[in-house]
Amino acid sequence: xxxxFDAAQLHDCRDAFVATLEALxxxxxxxxxxxxxxxxxSKLVGFRDRFPDRLINVGIAEQNMVGVGAGLANGGKxxxxxxxxxxxxxxxxxxxxxxxxxSRTNVKLVGISSGMAYGELGATHHSIEDFAWIRALPNVPxxxxxxxxxxxxAVTWAAQHVGGCFLRLSxxxxxxxFPADHVFELGKANLLRDGGDVTIIANxxxxxxxxxxxxxxxxxxxxxxxxxxxxxxxMDAQAIQSAARxxxxxxxxxxxxxxxxxxxAVAEVVVDSCPVPMTRLGVPGVFAHTGAANQxxxxxxxxxxxxxxxxxxxxxxxA
Amino acid sequence: MTPAxxxxxxxRIRRRDVQAVFEAGAGHIGGEMSVIDLxxxxxxxxxxxxxxxxxxxxxxxxxxxxGHTALALYIVLSEKGFIPKQxxxxxxxxxxxxxxxxxxxxxxxxxxxxxxxxHGLPVxxxxxxxxxxxxxxxxxFVITGDGEMQEGSNWEAIMTAAQFRLDNLTLIIDHxxxxxxxxxxxxxxxxxxxxxxxxxxxxVEEIDGHxxxxxxxxxxxxxxxxxxxxxxxxxxxxxxxxxxxxxxxxWHHKVPNVEQYEQAMAELAEAAE
Ligand SMILES: Cc1ncc(C[n+]2csc(CCOP(=O)(O)OP(=O)(O)O)c2C)c(N)n1
Ligand SMILES: [Mg+2]
Numbered sequence: 001x002x003x004x005f006d007a008a009q010l011h012d013c014r015d016a017f018v019a020t021l022e023a024l025x026x027x028x029x030x031x032x033x034x035x036x037x038x039x040x041x042s043k044l045v046g047f048r049d050r051f052p053d054r055l056i057n058v059g060i061a062e063q064n065m066v067g068v069g070a071g072l073a074n075g076g077k078x079x080x081x082x083x084x085x086x087x088x089x090x091x092x093x094x095x096x097x098x099x100x101x102x103s104r105t106n107v108k109l110v111g112i113s114s115g116m117a118y119g120e121l122g123a124t125h126h127s128i129e130d131f132a133w134i135r136a137l138p139n140v141p142x143x144x145x146x147x148x149x150x151x152x153x154a155v156t157w158a159a160q161h162v163g164g165c166f167l168r169l170s171x172x173x174x175x176x177x178f179p180a181d182h183v184f185e186l187g188k189a190n191l192l193r194d195g196g197d198v199t200i201i202a203n204x205x206x207x208x209x210x211x212x213x214x215x216x217x218x219x220x221x222x223x224x225x226x227x228x229x230x231x232x233x234x235m236d237a238q239a240i241q242s243a244a245r246x247x248x249x250x251x252x253x254x255x256x257x258x259x260x261x262x263x264x265a266v267a268e269v270v271v272d273s274c275p276v277p278m279t280r281l282g283v284p285g286v287f288a289h290t291g292a293a294n295q296x297x298x299x300x301x302x303x304x305x306x307x308x309x310x311x312x313x314x315x316x317x318x319a
Numbered sequence: 320m321t322p323a324x325x326x327x328x329x330x331r332i333r334r335r336d337v338q339a340v341f342e343a344g345a346g347h348i349g350g351e352m353s354v355i356d357l358x359x360x361x362x363x364x365x366x367x368x369x370x371x372x373x374x375x376x377x378x379x380x381x382x383x384x385x386g387h388t389a390l391a392l393y394i395v396l397s398e399k400g401f402i403p404k405q406x407x408x409x410x411x412x413x414x415x416x417x418x419x420x421x422x423x424x425x426x427x428x429x430x431x432x433x434x435x436x437x438h439g440l441p442v443x444x445x446x447x448x449x450x451x452x453x454x455x456x457x458x459x460f461v462i463t464g465d466g467e468m469q470e471g472s473n474w475e476a477i478m479t480a481a482q483f484r485l486d487n488l489t490l491i492i493d494h495x496x497x498x499x500x501x502x503x504x505x506x507x508x509x510x511x512x513x514x515x516x517x518x519x520x521x522x523v524e525e526i527d528g529h530x531x532x533x534x535x536x537x538x539x540x541x542x543x544x545x546x547x548x549x550x551x552x553x554x555x556x557x558x559x560x561x562x563x564x565x566x567x568x569x570w571h572h573k574v575p576n577v578e579q580y581e582q583a584m585a586e587l588a589e590a591a592e
Contacts (some may be wrong), residue, residue, distance in 0.1 A: 037466065039500040059469035059507030060436050060498060087435060120345065120411040121419035124386070124434030290411065290418040 010173025014043045014112060016148035017169055020155040021045055021080055025054065031159065034069045034081045036062050042082040042112050049100045062087045066095035066107070073105040078159060084118070085111030085168060093133055100164040101137040108158045109140070113171040115204060115255035116288055116296045123287035127168075132260025134166045135233045141186055142232040144168040144262075146207035147177045150230060153184035161186070165244035170255075172205050172293050177228070187231045189239035195223035198311045199243035201266055202253040203229045205293075206302060210253055213307035224311060232262050239271045244274035248318045251311050253302055258282035277317035279310055320364050325531040328398065329359040334584060335407060335562050341580045343411040345419070349557040349570040350464060351391040353495045353528070357462060357553055358383070358395045360534040367457070370400035372428040379457050380430050380446050384439020385464035385493060386420040387572075393417050393426070401428035436526045437470025440490060441465060444476045447488035447548075460538070461493045466498025474519075477548075481520035484546040487579045488537060490521075492550065493528065495557040497568045516550040527591050528553030561586055 025031040025047065032054045035042050039057060048055040050159075056072070058065045062083055069081040081088070088111050089096065100107045111130055118125035124206050134142050143165060145151040151169060158165050177192060192207065203212035207228045214224040225247055227239055243250055252263035252268060263280030270278055281302055288296050297303070301310065332355050340346030362368070366379040383392045390410055397404045402417075409415035416425035420434030431442045443461035450457055463473065480488055492512055496502055503509055513523045522544040526533040536542065537551045557571070558564025561583045575583055 037469075037499045037501075037506060041499075057500075057506060059468050061469045061471060061507070063471060091435060118419075120343075122422065122434060124420050124432065290412045290415045295413060 007173065009175045011148045011170050011176070012171055012173055013145060013148050013151040014171055016151040016191045017110065017155055018043045018046060020152040022050060024156065024159045025051055028078065028159065030076060031078045031080065031133050032072060033057055034058065034065055034072065034079050036060055036065050036083045036087065038084060040081060041084060044082065046265050052314040062091040063095050066092040066109070069107045070095070070099035070103060070105045073107050078106060078108070079105050082110040082112055084125070085114035085130055086125055086216050086283070089130040089133055089166070096134065096140065097137055101139045104139055105164060107163060107164045108207050109164065109166045109195035111166065111168045114168045115170055116293050117171045119291050119293040122290065126288060129255045129260070130166070130168060131232050131254070131262060132264070135260065135265060139164060139235065141165045142168065143186070143230050144232060145230050146203060146228050147174050149176060149178040149180060149182050150184060153182050154230065157184040157186065168204065170205050174205055175208050177208055177211065179219050186237055187234035189236040190228040193224065193226050195225035196247055197223045198249045198251060199225040199227060199247045200253065200307065200311060201227045201229050201240070201243070201252045201260060201262070203232065204255055206255055206297070208255040209297070209302060209304050209307060212304035213311065215252045216304055216308040217311055220308070220312070222312065222315070229262060229266070232265055235265050235269060237273065240269045241274045242268055244270060244276040249314050251281065251307070251314050253281045253307055255297065256282050257285055259285055277314055279314045281307065281310060322531040322535070325359055325363055327591065328363055329531070330587060332359060332391065332394045332398060334587045336390055337561070337575070337580065337583050337587065339390055339407055339410045341575055342408065344574055345411055345572070346390050346572055346574070347387040348575070349383060349497070349564060349567070349572070350388040350493070350495070352559045352561060352564065353557045354385065354388050354462060354493050354517050354553045355391050356529045356531060356532060357491055357493065358391055360531050361460060361538060362395050362399055364535050365538045366460070368428065369398070370428070373401060377455065377457050380443070380459045382430050382433065382439040382443050382459070382461045383421060384433050384461050385436065385467055386433030389419060389421040390418070392421055392429070396426070399428070400589070402426060436464065436467040437472040440473050440476040443488055443490070444480050444483070444485065447480070448483055448487040450487050451483070458487050458489065460489045460491065462493060464498070465492055465494045465496065465509065465512070466506070468492060468509050468512070476529065477516065477519045477521065480548040485548045486543060486546050488548045489549065490550045491538070492552050493527045493555050494552050495555045497557045497566070497571070499571050502570060511569065512552045513548070520547060522547040522549045523552065525552045525554065527556035529559055556581040560590060
C-alpha cells in the first residue's frame with residue numbers, strides 16, 4: 001500500500017508548522033527560529049523573509065544550535081529550534097538533557113522529517129529512536145501530531161506552554177483527521193473511532209493508517225476503537241485504562257523502534273494498572289533497509305491490512 | 320596513471336552519477352560533481368586497496384565523511400571492481416544496499432557509515448592511531464565538506480590528530496564554498512581554512528581540487544611534514560563540469576529535469592573529447 005490516499009488529500013505537516021509559527025511570530029516579537037543550515041528542509045524560507053533577524057542559523061552545528069536555543073530562552077526569547085529530527089535529538093541529546101530538560105529552559109524542539117520520512121537516505125537519517133531518547137528526560141513533553149490541524153494546534157500550544165517540549169513532525173503527506181477548530185491538550189488522547197472489541201493506539205503518520213485498519217476491521221465485523229496518542233509523555237493513562245477495560249486488548253502502531261517508544265509507554269501503563277494482551281507494531285529493533293517511507297511502513301507490518309490482521313490475531317489472546 | 324587518464328575516468332564517473340541521480344530522482348549532485356576528481360585520483364592513483372581483499376589489514380583507508388555524496392563513492396567503487404557496475408542502477412531502490420549514505424556492513428570498500436556530518440575525521444584519527452600503535456605504513460584519508468567543518472567534532476579531532484602526531488592521516492576539505500542552503504560566507508564562514516589548520520599544528524597544502532596532477536602530488540607521501548597530520552584544502556566548484564550547476568547553491572540536492580539532464584550529459588560528453 002504505497003499511496004493510501006489521493007495525493008490531493010495529503011498534506012505536508014511542515015507547511016502547517018511554519019504557517020502557524022509565522023502567525024505566532026507576528027503577534028509575539030520574542031518568538032525566534034533557530035536552525036542548522038537546512039532552512040529549506042525546515043521550510044523556514046518564508047519565516048526568514050518576514051523576520052530576517054529572527055531566523056538564527058548557526059550553521060551545521062546541532063549541539064551548538066540547542067545550546068544557543070537555551071541561551072536565547074534565558075534572554076527572554078521563545079526559540080523554536082528546528083532541525084532534521086535525527087540530528088536534533090541524536091546529535092544534541094546531551095544539550096537537550098542538560099540545557100533544556102535539566103535547566104528547565106523554554107526551548108521548543110522541533111524535529112523535522114522524523115521517523116522514516118527520509119526513507120531512502122538510510123538509517124542515519126531515520127529518527128526512530130527519538131521517542132525513547134526524549135521520553136526518558138523529565139520536563140520535555142513529547143508530542144507527535146497526526147495531521148496538519150493537530151500540528152498547528154500543537155505549535156500554538158507550545159508557544160503558551162512555559163517550558164521545553166519536543167514536537168515530532170513528519171514530511172510525509174497525511175490526510176486530515178481533525179476538524180479545523182481542534183484544540184491540542186497535552187496528555188490527552190483523542191478518540192478517532194469508538195469500538196468495543198479491540199483498541200488501536202497510534203500517533204503521527206500512523207494515526208490515519210490505524211483509522212483505515214479500523215474501517216477494514218468493521219467490514220469483517222470487528223469493532224475497533226482508535227485512539228490518537230500525540231502525547232507520548234505525559235501519557236493519557238485514563239484513556240488507556242478505559243480502553244483496556246472496554247475492549248480487553250490493545251494494539252499500538254508507531255513509526256519508531258518498538259523499544260522505548262509509544263508501545264512501550266502504553267505497556268508501562270497497562271502493566272502497572274490494567275493488564276490486558278497487547279501487541280506493539282513498529283520497527284522491530286533493526287536499522288531499516290532501503291525504501292521509500294510508506295514502503296518501509298508496509299514492510300514493517302503497518303499497512304492498514306497488516307494492522308487489521310495483527311488486531312484480529314491479538315483478539316484471539318483475549319481472556 | 321597519467322592526469323589525462325584520470326580526467327577521462329572522472330568524466331565517465333560524472334556521467335554515470337548524473338544519470339543515476341536523474342533515474343533515481345534524488346541525490347546530491349552538486350557535492351558529487353565537486354568531489355569526483357578527488358575520489359578518482361585517490362582510488363586510481365594513490366590508495367592501496369584491493370577489491371579482491373577489501374578488508375586487507377594493510378590497506379589504505381578512505382572515509383567519505385560527506386556521506387551525502389555516497390553515489391560518487393559507489394560509482395568509484397564499481398569502477399574499481401568492489402561492486403558490480405550494473406548495481407549502480409539500483410541506487411535508492413527498494414532493498415538496494417546502495418542507499419543515500421554509505422554503509423560498510425553491506426558495501427565492500429566502505430570503511431565507516433557516514434551521513435550525519437562531522438563523523439569521519441574522529442574515526443579517521445582512530446584509524447591512524449591504530450596504524451601508529453602497530454607501526455604499520457598504511458595511511459588514512461578523510462574527505463569532508465567545507466560546510467561540514469562547522470561541526471565541532473571536526474575541531475576536536477583536529478586537536479587530537481596534532482597531539483598524536485598523526486603524519487599518516489590526511490584530511491581533504493572539499494572547499495566548494497557552498498553548503499546546503501547558502502554559501503559558507505553567508506552562514507558561518509570558515510575560510511581561510513589553511514591558517515586555522517596550521518594554527519592547530521597541521522601541515523597544510525592548498526590545491527585546485529579539479530586538477531589531477533595537483534591532487535596526486537598533494538596526496539602522495541612526498542608532501543608533508545614528519546609528525547604532522549596533513550590537511551589539503553581542495554578548492555572546488557559545487558556542480559563542477561556542468562555549466563548551469565557550477566557554483567550554484569540550488570544544485571545541492573536538486574534533480575535535473577529532462578532538458579537539464581540532456582544538457583548536462585551533452586556538456587560532459589563534449590568535455591570527454
Ligand atoms: C549532522 C548533520 N546535520 C545536517 C545534515 C544535513 N546536510 C546534509 S548535506 C548538508 C550540507 C553540507 O555542506 P558541505 O559540507 O559543504 O557539503 P558539499 O558542499 O560538499 O555538498 C547538510 C546541512 C547532515 N547530513 N548531518
Ligand atoms: Mg560545500
